[in-house]
Amino acid sequence: MTTAPTFWQVAKRPQWIGILAACLAVAAIFGILANWQTARAVEGGQGDDRDTETPVALDSVAVPGEPLTSEAGGRIVTVTATVQPEDFIVLNGRKQEGAEGCWVVGRAIVEQGESKGASLAFASHFVDDCDEGEIDAALNGAGAYAGSSADLVGRYMPSESPTIGDFETGESRAMSVADLINTWSDYEPPVYAGYLLLHDPADPQTSLSIHSERPVTRTDLNWLNVFYAAEWLLFGGFALYLWYRLVKDARDQDIEALDDDDIDLDDIDLDDIDLDDIDTGELDLIDPDYEEQQRR
Numbered sequence: 001m002t003t004a005p006t007f008w009q010v011a012k013r014p015q016w017i018g019i020l021a022a023c024l025a026v027a028a029i030f031g032i033l034a035n036w037q038t039a040r041a042v043e044g045g046q047g048d049d050r051d052t053e054t055p056v057a058l059d060s061v062a063v064p065g066e067p068l069t070s071e072a073g074g075r076i077v078t079v080t081a082t083v084q085p086e087d088f089i090v091l092n093g094r095k096q097e098g099a100e101g102c103w104v105v106g107r108a109i110v111e112q113g114e115s116k117g118a119s120l121a122f123a124s125h126f127v128d129d130c131d132e133g134e135i136d137a138a139l140n141g142a143g144a145y146a147g148s149s150a151d152l153v154g155r156y157m158p159s160e161s162p163t164i165g166d167f168e169t170g171e172s173r174a175m176s177v178a179d180l181i182n183t184w185s186d187y188e189p190p191v192y193a194g195y196l197l198l199h200d201p202a203d204p205q206t207s208l209s210i211h212s213e214r215p216v217t218r219t220d221l222n223w224l225n226v227f228y229a230a231e232w233l234l235f236g237g238f239a240l241y242l243w244y245r246l247v248k249d250a251r252d253q254d255i256e257a258l259d260d261d262d263i264d265l266d267d268i269d270l271d272d273i274d275l276d277d278i279d280t281g282e283l284d285l286i287d288p289d290y291e292e293q294q295r296r
Contacts, residue, residue, distance in 0.1 A: 004258055010251040017242075023243040030236035034229040041225035043275040051216050052076065055153060057113075058192075064118035065190035066112075068158050072194065074214065077156045079196070081108035081120060082149050087184045091123075092130060093173040096211055101128040103196075103210065105175065107184050111149050121177050122154065122196035125210065128209045156195040 010016065050071070058079040087107040094103045104125040110118045159177040171254040172179065175195055181187050197212040 004255045005251060007247065007251055008157065008188070010254065011247045016247050018042035019246065021245050023239045026239045027236035030232045032092070033189065034042065034197065034236070037225045037229035037232060041229065050075070052155075057237045058110075058120075058196075059115045062192060062194065062253070063130070064115050064120075068156075068193040072156055073158050075126050075156050076153065077196070078151060078153050079110060079114045079120065080149055080151050081107075081110045083152075084184070085109045086295040089180075089183055090127075091174060093174060096126050096128075097130045101126055102130040103127075103175070105180070105242045107180070108152060108196075117188075118197060119184065119189075119191040121159075121175070121180050121192070122152065122198055123210055124198045131174060152196060152198060156194050157197055157212070158194050188229050257274075 011020070052075045055076045055078045058077040061075060061077065062068065089105055091103040091105055094101055103123045104127065105121060105123045108120045108122055110116055110120060157175075160174040162174050162176045162179050172183075177191060177193065177195055181191060197210050198207065198231045199212075
């Protein structure tokens with residue numbers, strides 16, 4: 001009688017090894033996707049370990065005409081540039097420490113390095129009382145920067161998007177570089193994607209420094225990404241389970257085939273079958289010696 005194969009004996013057959021390799025490849029892809037989703041979920045919870053407070057050259061972390069990177073955003077940078085006196089404007093609706101006021105913003109032309117000639121937007125003052133006199137005083141104070149090359153120091157920030165109020169009221173309220181370039185005289189690209197929050201106002205008697213704090217990262221997980229990661233892991237596990245089920249079904253089929261093969265017709269003696277009992281579905285095996293004794 002042939003011994004039934006074990007699960008691993010069936011699994012070691014070439015065809016099932018090939019299918020296992022395919023299932024492992026699929027599971028690996030799902031694992032990569034799960035890892036990517038996990039990274040997306042926790043990236044907001046990681047602390048910002050960059051040294052954002054030590055000033056670095058602007059052109060070492062940012063390139064004009066290129067998107068602002070996470071490495072550059074929120075860093076204190078220095079740049080040598082010439083402030084354009086005719087490009088100062090006022091942004092309304094700015095808030096600082098609970099007070100609502102205005103920003104005085106302007107444009108500088110970089111005067112050094114490979115970025116020479118590029119435009120850089122900056123905000124120099126916060127005015128807590130946006131009446132005409134205070135604004136004029138702030139603009140005059142900001143004008144102290146203009147006309148000559150100066151070393152500007154400040155925090156490099158990402159550009160904001162225009163708000164609905166900008167279009168409805170006609171007032172500029174968002175620090176949007178894309179919107180500011182439409183107000184600049186004789187503007188020629190390139191321009192930096194971010195803007196500078198200057199640390200040293202020109203006239204502290206009539207204006208306040210714009211407060212800029214070190215970037216704060218989110219500490220919560222994105223649970224939707226966590227759920228997606230768990231789904232990918234589940235799909236990977238299902239791929240391996242599918243291989244297990246296929247091998248198990250193949251083994252069960254082999255066992256059934258062996259059971260059928262164990263019935264050997266050569267071992268059946270037709271003389272021992274009572275043909276009269278075939279119609280009843282019962283086979284009566286008769287001992288020939290017993291019949292001979294009955295005749296006597």
